[in-house]
Amino acid sequence: MLGYTIKRLIQMVVVLWAVSVIVFLMMSFTGDPVFMVVPIDATDAEIAQARRILGLDRSLPEQYFIFVQNMLQGDFGRSYVFREPALDLILERLPATLEIVLVAMAMSAIVAIPLGVYAGANPGRFSSRTIMSGSLLGISLPSFWVGMMLIFLFAVKWRIFPSSGRGDTVEILGTRWSIFTADGWTHVILPSLTLSLATMAIILRITRAGMMEVMRQDYMKFARAKGVSRRNVLYRHGLRNALIPVVTIFGLQLGDLIAFATITETIFAWPGLGKLLIDSIYRADRPVIVVYLMLVALIFVVINFLVDIVYTLIDPRITVK
């Protein structure tokens, strides 16, 4: 187990290194950031001066070396737009994104797992087939359009929920949170719902497939025969064994949700990471894009690692090499 963990940790570092190279190369070949920092009427000498300050006059390998060196010291450069350290900007926005992502995760788990267990335990029923068609529809919906429709119905037409922003926040542990205020909650619901639909559909389908597999096992009949109630058989014996793929998908979905938050945040003007990324792409604010990508890469790699570890904890049959 220890050997495996170490091997995985080394893999994580390799992946992050690869991502840093790719990010660096992509950034080097697209546009010239020097025009982001100099005024429009700058003279050639001023441009050359700015280029020197940004280190853009050096060779690519040299630039990469400096890039990595700075990164390891936690220095990701300053945003061209905000003139603040890019890392601070990103970290400041992270809680807002985590908020809608975690609420979306919770929403999808609460809805999808019971429905998936039901549809897997009674596959022939009309209601199960309706649930499955519904989930397929959930995968087929463009999430940004769903968000717009929610805004149109709940914010424009019926005026139940606000259409944008975070609402009231309270400061806890040095960051601002919306989910701890009533007004904040009214702002969280629509973005989280938008974000959760696809995940809901996927988790539902995986849960159902797992349950169908498990329902065939003898231990299910045996448990029922020895007098365990149907509910307990389904949830204690069935779901527990069907849960392994669900855990993986949950982990992977967390990453997807962070990515899709870019769209949701854009629609709901939610001041999180995703909106910052899109704004930075529009403004070619390179340092911010780089930190975003490196941070997201780090989050994904860590999630994948944790999922593998959790695997072995839920299912002792899985042995690691």
Place this chain on the structure above:
Amino acid sequence: MMTAFFASEFFANWRRNGSAIAGSVILVIFAVIVVFGPWLVWQDPYDVAGLDLMDSYKPPAWLPGGDPRFPLGTDGQGRDVLAAIIYGTRISVLIGVSAMICSLVIGTFVGLVAGYFRGRLDGLIMRIADIQLSFPSMLIALFLMSAFGTGIDKVLIALTAVGWVVYARTVRGQTLSESGREYVQAARVAGLRNAKIIRRHILPNVTTPLIVVATVQVGTFILIEASLSFLGVGVPITQPSLGLLIKNGFDVLFSGLWWVSVFPGLFIMALVFGINLFGDFLRDELNPRLK
């Protein structure tokens, strides 16, 4: 050929499967839209001379103020929403299908080479695939597009860059197991060249699982393209896909002009739903083990 198809188990199962029929019907309707699109509408939505600003923001025909010439209403430039949707559908489908074909061809080739020759190259390719698969396609595509700028060709490259991996993985796995079989060894002993063994003997045996992946991928690509265009990093404004039409309707949604964005969204939903229904049916048919 045709009679054999109608007598096949595949066709018999299709006839008994309501959602498969529904999916097929949707796909046929969209095929008609894509092929005959320009002849289905009376107005060329991108010929500015044919537009009249007096017609702007007309509601759908059945609402008060609606105009029978514009069944689904008009946008801010007096453009028929239905005509714009039909043109947009063609662009969305064109991108989804072409990107799928590019991914399929490149991914299959890479998978065959990696699985057949193994060794270092295989290791390298699969590492790249692993890294790529740990990131959501949407994010990779978004990142690539932010570097490329807008354009249909660029969207195609970005989608292919995220799409080849699935095929490469599947084909490689299949190739690994196939190339150990007797018939491949026999072909080797018979002195056939590697290229011929791969093409004649391995390729036909690894393609079946790809059909389902390819079908569903078209739907995924259409959704990714729509999201990219919605964010403004997809297709250019002169060639709007369904996603871009929705984006154009977003700004006026707050003024209650819902039809500009609602209908393109419904079309994407129907299209991708049809693809997924049909893909589900294919999955059950081609992998009977999972039934």
